[in-house]
Amino acid sequence: MKRQALGFSTYVVLAAVNGSAFASGFQLQEQSASGLGLAYSGMAAATQDASTAFWNPAGMIYRAGSEVTVSADYVIPSIDFNSAGGPPAGSTYNVFGNGGNGGVSTLVPAVYGLMHVTPDVAVGLSLNSPFGLSTEWDSQWAGMFHAVKSKVETLNVNPALAWRVNNFLSVGAGVSYQRLKATLTSAASLSTEARVDGSDWAWGWNLGAVGDFGQGTRVGLTYRSAVNYKLTGALWVNDPAATPVSAAANLKLPQVASIAIAQQLGPKLRLLADYTWTGWDSVQSLAVIITSGPASGFPASIEQLNFKNSWRAGVGAEYQMSPLWLLRGGIAYDRSPVQDEFRTPRLPDNDRTWLAIGASLRPNEQWTVDFGYAYLFVKDGSSNLVDPRLGNLIGNYSSNINILGVQASMRF
Numbered sequence: 030m031k032r033q034a035l036g037f038s039t040y041v042v043l044a045a046v047n048g049s050a051f052a053s054g055f056q057l058q059e060q061s062a063s064g065l066g067l068a069y070s071g072m073a074a075a076t077q078d079a080s081t082a083f084w085n086p087a088g089m090i091y092r093a094g095s096e097v098t099v100s101a102d103y104v105i106p107s108i109d110f111n112s113a114g115g116p117p118a119g120s121t122y123n124v125f126g127n128g129g130n131g132g133v134s135t136l137v138p139a140v141y142g143l144m145h146v147t148p149d150v151a152v153g154l155s156l157n158s159p160f161g162l163s164t165e166w167d168s169q170w171a172g173m174f175h176a177v178k179s180k181v182e183t184l185n186v187n188p189a190l191a192w193r194v195n196n197f198l199s200v201g202a203g204v205s206y207q208r209l210k211a212t213l214t215s216a217a218s219l220s221t222e223a224r225v226d227g228s229d230w231a232w233g234w235n236l237g238a239v240g241d242f243g244q245g246t247r248v249g250l251t252y253r254s255a256v257n258y259k260l261t262g263a264l265w266v267n268d269p270a271a272t273p274v275s276a277a278a279n280l281k282l283p284q285v286a287s288i289a290i291a292q293q294l295g296p297k298l299r300l301l302a303d304y305t306w307t308g309w310d311s312v313q314s315l316a317v318i319i320t321s322g323p324a325s326g327f328p329a330s331i332e333q334l335n336f337k338n339s340w341r342a343g344v345g346a347e348y349q350m351s352p353l354w355l356l357r358g359g360i361a362y363d364r365s366p367v368q369d370e371f372r373t374p375r376l377p378d379n380d381r382t383w384l385a386i387g388a389s390l391r392p393n394e395q396w397t398v399d400f401g402y403a404y405l406f407v408k409d410g411s412s413n414l415v416d417p418r419l420g421n422l423i424g425n426y427s428s429n430i431n432i433l434g435v436q437a438s439m440r441f
Contacts, residue, residue, distance in 0.1 A: 066387015
């Protein structure tokens, strides 16, 4: 019995890694409160503070002097599951309920800095989190063998360099040293929980360009490379009879490309727009390989995720109401990489529409304080998971997201 329990628990944990850690591919747009007020529209051309070191390093040329920006976005998701009922057509463990609110409120901080080495050369540094997720369902619910808690965090350390080629063109480049850390749990039985912890550091790079066409028109282009991880960690169950198992999984987070425009219309109004493409087809399947014990080298689980490439488009506006206050607003549409038949409760992602407002307060030449708020309408998503060992999870997810942001920038 003990061996059987351990074997099932190990399978549950491995299935948790495959079906979730990165299955919904959640890319965090929440990188600056100044951008939040625009629904992050046109960020590759906006160059409104030191966060341009991340959004488009070439934009650092258009920031005078040196600058530090500290930002924090508070993401408040609400995620509800509604089961289609019990078997045969519905969820196997429907009797245990719908799991409560699976959304977990999360603070997403970021720090940016830039300085000019010469009038035509600038350097910068970004410390932020480009990818992440956090969901947690009741310990006993209809999908407890698929997921209970999921937490994925990234830390991106991204130095960058910008060079003014001429009065029209500026270019920039950077390297990223990025850490990914994951904690995932699910039920192994009605009384025990399976858990996996894994992490890795990996390298990536990014490029950017800004063209200044005059007449208040700027166009920005950016590209961020894919990042390859080899996650290693421990798989275990909170049962005294169980022995931890080591495992590894390869993951390739996607490349991202964006084109944006910023257009000044008179002294007070600026319009921004962008189109961003994310190559999520880098995640088609995920294999977890056991790296300790007699089964070392054996693929414990291989799951087809079949992510599709996604895109995002947005428009925004800034209005200089007075020397002290600048107002912002924006709308965006964000396509999810997750296909209906592969959606999991780790992150039941779907297409979303952003509505955002914001403001910027500049009390003097040195300081600027930004505020932002966005509401995300998330399209309802179906759950169609059928698994003879973990149980079926058939039903529907409904979600919405509130985001609050605040930011301070100091120029010197």
